[in-house]
Amino acid sequence: MAEEKVGPRSRRERPAKAALSRAGIVATAVGLVQAEGLARVTMRRLAQELDTGAASLYVYVRNTDELHAAVLEELLGAVDLSPVTAKGDWRDRLERVLTSYAEVLFAYPGLAQSAMVARPSGEHYLKLIEALLALLDEGDVPKGQAGWGIDILLGFATASAAEHSAPDPRTKKTVAPGEEWAALANVIRNVSAESYPQLAAHGTDLLAGPGKARLAWGFRVLINGVLSTPLPEGEAK
């Protein structure tokens, strides 16, 4: 009797090992960041998910940074740009787009931290910039100020998300999420009013958490500032 052939179809645990492709790799990476956070999106872990070896991925992806940038660009598709064409005060609508951007970053552990560094250049990112510029233009913010302001607006949104989103569990962290925060709060509470009069007067209000209110206030600060601060001589356009 001939042995039963053990063909490729006999193992059905995963969906029949599709051929590799950049799109498939990025899609799997996106699934992985949702399930385990960006820190787990490593070449080796991702290859394992794709039932191959890490080396195989280098045909489609230059390196880990590029992979992370691709994941970010993909997830940026979830930013709500509808306020651009909605009606109402341009400031409010600008705030809404920025808030949506921050929320997307906030939703995936480690994503905001990586957005601090990555500079995507995909369609979703371009559309986001285009949307912000359109709203600033609607508000008659001078072009030069708008252009320079984009960086500040996005940077603040990114940094806020990075600061308050789940820490990238790069390895199982020993330190509880808010331990550093607690340490600082404790120091401020017990600070000497003589050496640090300002700190003592403010107390832990200084660290009064993230909160929607604080993020929204930040956006307003930036919008007001960008609107009212002319570019230095010679740079104005």
Added chain:
Amino acid sequence: MAEEKVGPRSRRERPAKAALSRAGIVATAVGLVQAEGLARVTMRRLAQELDTGAASLYVYVRNTDELHAAVLEELLGAVDLSPVTAKGDWRDRLERVLTSYAEVLFAYPGLAQSAMVARPSGEHYLKLIEALLALLDEGDVPKGQAGWGIDILLGFATASAAEHSAPDPRTKKTVAPGEEWAALANVIRNVSAESYPQLAAHGTDLLAGPGKARLAWGFRVLINGVLSTPLPEGEAK
């Protein structure tokens, strides 16, 4: 002839393996970040520098993050706080302190990136916050706005440094420093004016580098914004 004894003093390559201490560990780490960048300040590399095993460091330092925070706190001692008591417009002096802070972060590869995440609570950090608060107070910025504003000011300075400082050469990078930037610039240059009218109009001015001018403008934007944007109802103090 008796062989020459090879005692501990016969090897003078390093200064006679001092006893470990937290201060010594941090000092060595600071030296390492100066020489090789923060990415090289790993438990193993640092232990090697101290002529011991990585495990030994855990007596004095909780983990790698805490080590990096200690290095940051140490280097923050170089921030120039003298403008606080200098004379002149408070805005200019505030700008000078923030610029000095950004320059310190800028000077060490990887430091700014880590400052994005770390929350130090040492003396140098406290003095920096105290200085910023004192200057805002001098400018009669309402207390609540000043407190919330600190975060934005420091965050912007940190993010600017992170964005434009040497990339943390975590491992020998294959990607040239400005490669992602170049990719984005290229995309913007060739963007369709129909789909992206704003982007096409601005062109690569959007990415017009870091430059002192841009950082200074950013500080002015934030100061103006913080000064002129009241806290939301119920939060004002």
Added chain:
DNA sequence: ACCTGAACACCGTTCAAGT
């Protein structure tokens, strides 16, 4: 108490060899 070697469980990236 402090220090250590060894172990465990990971990394990114390259390269020669196969199909």
Added chain:
DNA sequence: ACCTGAACACCGTTCAAGT
């Protein structure tokens, strides 16, 4: 052209064992 296993050069952290 694409894919692979194996190798190289690293990581952080824990733990039992020593002093």
